[in-house]
Amino acid sequence: MxxxxxxxxxxxxxxxxxxxxxxxxxxxxxxxxxxxxxxxxxxxxxxxxxxxxxxxxxxxxxxxxxxxxxxxxxxxxxxxxxxxxxxxxxxxxxxxxxxxxxxxxxxxxxxxxxxxxxxxxxxxxxxxxxASGDHEVTETKLVGHRLSGPSHALRDFLARNQVPYRWYAADEPEGGRLLAAAGLGPDDVPVVVTPDGRALARPAPGDVAAAVGLSTAPAEDFYDLVIVGGGPAGLGAAVYGASEGLRTVLVEREATGGQAGQSSRIENYLGFPDGVSGAQLTDRARRQAAKFGAEVLTTREAVGLEARGPARLVRLDDGSAVAAHAVILATGVSYRRLGVPGEDAVCGAGLFYGSAAVEAPACRGQDVIVVGGANSAGQAAVFLSREAKSVTIAVRGAGLEASMSHYLIEQVRAIDNIAVRTGTVVCGVQGEDRLERVMLLDTATGTTEEVPCGLVFVFIGAAPRTDWLDGAVARDPRGFVLTGADLLVDGQRPAGWSMERDPYHLETSLPGVFVAGDVRSDSVKRVASAVGEGAMAVTLVHRYLERL
Missing domain, CATH: 3.40.50.2300 (Response regulator)
Known part of the structure; x- marks a missing residue:
């Protein structure tokens, strides 16, 4: 100008x-x-x-x-x-x-x-x-504080939904200029500025999704297939369902990709000999699903499931509902929380659940702790070691062999600034406005050590997101959804079963509702198996629809 x-x-x-x-x-x-x-x-x-x-x-x-x-x-x-x-x-x-x-x-x-x-x-x-080197910024802009839970949540949301954005710290000059232009101040952050110039102060993810052009409401009243969850299983089901002519909608409460989408590097997935990041794999799968006509809704959480005659109804958190002939549950699992004193005060301010890729720049020259012993923890440790001064993997068990792939264990051992502490759990975290210290418990001796640390990434356990299914489908004692032969007791079909056949392999106790991926009881917790189950579930949906 x-x-x-x-x-x-x-x-x-x-x-x-x-x-x-x-x-x-x-x-x-x-x-x-x-x-x-x-x-x-x-x-x-x-x-x-x-x-x-x-x-x-x-x-x-x-x-x-x-x-x-x-x-x-x-x-x-x-x-x-x-x-x-x-x-x-x-x-x-x-x-x-x-x-x-x-x-x-x-x-x-x-x-x-x-x-x-x-x-x-x-x-x-x-x-x-x-000669000044000024550049136009057409992406979404996010102004926030570096170590702030709400700011971290929006950075993670935008990154995982593949929304291009530019980050500005509120206490730096350009961040201050953006706030001044919007008539806002440091107390109003995080602030999202859309490409058309709208400024949203402390917005909810749903408001951001609508502002940057993500779909948040269904386009039709009725579908052939509703998929709940946008991880590898859900995306796999969306690709196969839409490509085979089913009117398909996928409902995701946060961002497509699930836990796999947060992985910095997946090296054992078929067809990617040089590895692929979770974000890249998710982006390709989402574009592939869209190519075949699948509809993807973000920031919409399923809160209820019921049968309405031959239809299956998924109720959403905004009070609306999506109806279809069949449903595939692919809600995956979430990382368990530490459950230790001080956790809530520093969550997002030095203590992170997943999200290693988003916060990696903050690790430059820092001592970092990664909690967990599965592949996600190993992948994060390898990724963070490139920037961090040191990375300590704290694992409860006696070693990594029980839960981490062999190729990843070899990588961890070959990196000089990664150390593994076995028989170790986090028993406390401390800090005022941000994480400052971590309490580590040696499970063998019972001794506790206080370690100065400003960055901890947690990848422990698998908690299924199935509370909303209470009373709708049968689950095991841990909350994972039972399917197929696991529903039969002494050869008897589950109570209330209305079909003149046994449940299909991935079918739940409610006919026409199927499960794929990590949320299924006794599933294999791997990306490839989740994608395969998503495709298999679509095949079973076709079989179910043919016999309606």
Whole structure:
């Protein structure tokens, strides 16, 4: 943008006309007739991520003078070059402009002919601006505090949903400029600024999803197939269901990918000999599902399941419901919480559940603890070791062999700054505004050690997200969903079973409702098996629909 500000409408139009004649092909020329009006234009442009190359401001204007306006404009666009316009020589104004706003040029009116008096000055301004290295930011912008639970949650949400965004710390200059342009302050963060310039203060994930263009409401009243959960099993089912002609909708409460989507590197998945990150695998699967016509809803949580005659109804947390002929449950599992004193106070402020990829830059030069002994913990440790000073894997068992793949154990052993502490659990965390210390318990000796540490990543256990299914389908004592032959007791079908056949392999105690992936009782906790079960569940859905 080239911005000209003059309270005389005739002068304002004349300056803009001459600028457009010379620079209109490469710059957007905007004129304003007051400093206040110009500031509004600059604030809007700042939120949209645009750039201002040069500002030409009249010195003597009612309200904000030219120097006062340029001083406030600098707060928003410090790299914009600045020129002051005046009708006569004013030595005091020139000196003040140089001292206060570091004005680049002082121009006298009239500027005729512009080829001699105006364009050489503007050429110099644009040349100086080009050398400043300023860049346009068209992505979503997120302003927040570095170690803050709400800020971390939104960073994680945007990253896992593959929404391009730029992060700004609220206590750094550019973050402050964005907040000022939105009329907000540090107490209002986190703030999400959308590409069209809307600023959302402390928004809920659903508000962010709607603002950045993610689907949050179903497009149809009835589907052939509803899939609950967007991890590998759910995405696999969406790809196969939609590709085979089923009207398919996938409902995900946070972001597609599940735990696998948070993995920094998956090296044992078929077809990727060099490995693939969870985010890359998720992005490809989601695009593949969309290609075949599957609909994906984000930030919508399933809260109830019931049968309505031949239809199956999934109730959502916003009070709406999605109906279909069949349902596939692929809600996966979530990492168990530590359950130790001080946990809530530092969650998201140094203590993280998964999300190693999002917070990796904060690990540079730090001592980091990874809690857990399965593949997700090993993958995170390997990834974080590239930036961290040291990484300690704290595992409850006697070693990694019981739960971690052999190839990953070999990688961990080969990295010098990774240490493994066996027979060790976290029994406490401490800190005021952020994590500062971790209490480690040696399970063999019963001794406790206090370790200074500002970053802990937790990958322990598997808690199924199935409370909302209470009374709808049968579950095992740990909450995992029972299917197929596991539902038969002494050869008898489950109570209330309405079909003249036994449940199919992945079918629950409610006919037409199937399960795929980690949430199934006694499932294999691997990405490949989850994807395979998603595809198999679709085959069984077809078989179920044929016999309705």
């Amino acid at each position: 080239l911005l000209t500000v003059d309270d005389d409408p005739g002068v304002s139009r004349a300056v803009a006309r001459d600028l457009r004649r010379r620079y209109g092909d490469s710059h957007r020329v905007v004129r304003a007739e007051s400093g206040e009006q110009a500031l509004e234009a600059l604030q809007e442009l700042k939120l949209r991520g645009g750039r201002v190359a040069a500002i030409l401001a009249d010195h003597r204007m009612p309200g904000l003078s030219g120097v006062e306006f340029l001083e406030r404009a600098m707060d928003l666009f410090p790299r914009a070059r600045r020129a002051l316009l005046t009708a006569y020589a004013d030595t005091d104004a020139a000196i003040r402009a140089i001292n206060v706003v570091d004005v680049d040029h002082y121009l006298l009116k009239p500027w005729d002919p512009p080829e001699e008096k105006l364009y050489p000055v503007v050429d110099a301004l644009l040349e100086a601006y080009a």
